[in-house]
Amino acid sequence: MTVKQSLIEKFISLVDQYDRIIIHRHINPDPDAIGSQLGLKAIIENNFPDKTVLTAGKLGKGIEWLGRMDTVERRDYEDALVIVLDTPIFERIDGNDRIQNNALIKIDHHLVVEHFADLEIVEIASSSTAELITKMVINSQGQLILSPQAATYLYAGIVGDTGRFLHSNTSQATFEAVAYLMSHQADNTQINRKMNELSLNELKFQSFAIDQIELFENGVAAMTLKQVDLIQRGITVDGTNAVTNLPGRLKEVLTWVIFIEKEDSHGEYRARIRSKGPNIHQVAIQFNGGGHEMASGANIYDDEEKKDLVDQMIKVNAQFLKDQSK
Ligand SMILES: [Mn+2]
Secondary structure: OOOOHHHHHHHHHHHHHOOOEEEEEEEEOOHHHHHHHHHHHHHHHHHOOOOEEEEOOOOOOOOOHHHHOOOOOOOHOOEEEOOOOEOOOOOOOOOHHHHHOEEEEEEEEOOOOOOOOOEEEEEOOOOOHHHHHHHHHHHHOOOOOHHHHHHHHHHHHHHHOOOOOOOOOOHHHHHHHHHHHHHOOOOOHHHHHHHHHHOHHHHHHHHHHOOOOOOEHEEEEEEEHHHHHHHHHHOOOOHHHHHOHHHHHHOOOOOOEEEOOOOOOOEEEEEEEEEOOOOOOOHHHHHOEOOOOOOOEEEEEHHHHHHHHHHHHHHHHHHHHHHHHO
C-alpha cells in the first residue's frame, strides 16, 4: 500500500508555506491519536527546523507517559496551518472551536464521514493514523526524514490501534511500516512495556469486568460498566481500555460491545463495539457512531437503546453465520 505521490507533494508544499503549524486530533485521545500527533510534530520539526509546530488538545489520564501537549493560544491560529489527525468528524476534534478560517489538512484511517479539510489524506486500509504517516515518510522519496523519537511515537500509535498486532486491521503494510520504524531506532521495548503496564486497581478491575460479561445468541457478548463501578474501584474511563477486548477472547463470541456509562449522565453510554468478522460499523452508525468495520463506537441514550443495539448485533451475526454456511 503506497500513499499517492501527489498527496505527499501537496502535504509538503502546504507545510512549506506556513511558519506555524498546529496539530489537532480527536477528543479522548488513544495512543494512535497522541503517537501520530507527536510523531508528526517531530517529523515536521526535524525536516523544517525553522517552523513552529504546536500540539493542541487535552491529554487524558493514563496516556501522559507518551508525551506532552503544547500550550496553544487563540492568537497562534492567525496564519497557521492546522493538521487534524485520526478523526473523520470535525465535531470530534479536540479544540475545534479554535479552528476558524485556517488552511486544513486531515490525515486519517477511518471511513469517511465528511470532508472538512483542503487536503485530505485518508486510507482506511491503514491500521492506524501512525501507520499512514509512516507510509507517507516511506513514500516521500527521502523528502521526509524520521528521527528515533518520531519513530518511537509512531510505533506506539500502531501498537495501540492494532491491539499489539492482534486485530484484523494488522496487514503486511503494518509490519513493513513497523520494520521501517525499527530501522529508525523506534524504542519498541519501552513502548511495549508501558502499554502493558497496569495499576493494581486496573488489574483487579479485570476480574470485575469478566463477571459483567453477558452472552447472547449468535455469538454476541455485552459488558456494562456503570460510573459507580468505576469510581468504587478507582478506575478512569481510559482505564477501562484494558478490558475492552476481554469478551472477544471467548471462543463462541463473534461480536461484542462494552457499554460505559458517561460521567454525570445517569444511564447514557458510550458503546465500544468490536468484531471478529461481521461488519459492526453498520450497527454503530444507527446509534450515532462510526469507526471501522471491525471496531466502532456509538452513543446510547437509554436502556431501551442499549437493548436495541444488542438486538441489531444479534441480527448482523445471524446474517454473517448464514452467509458463512452457504
Ligand atoms: Mn486511530
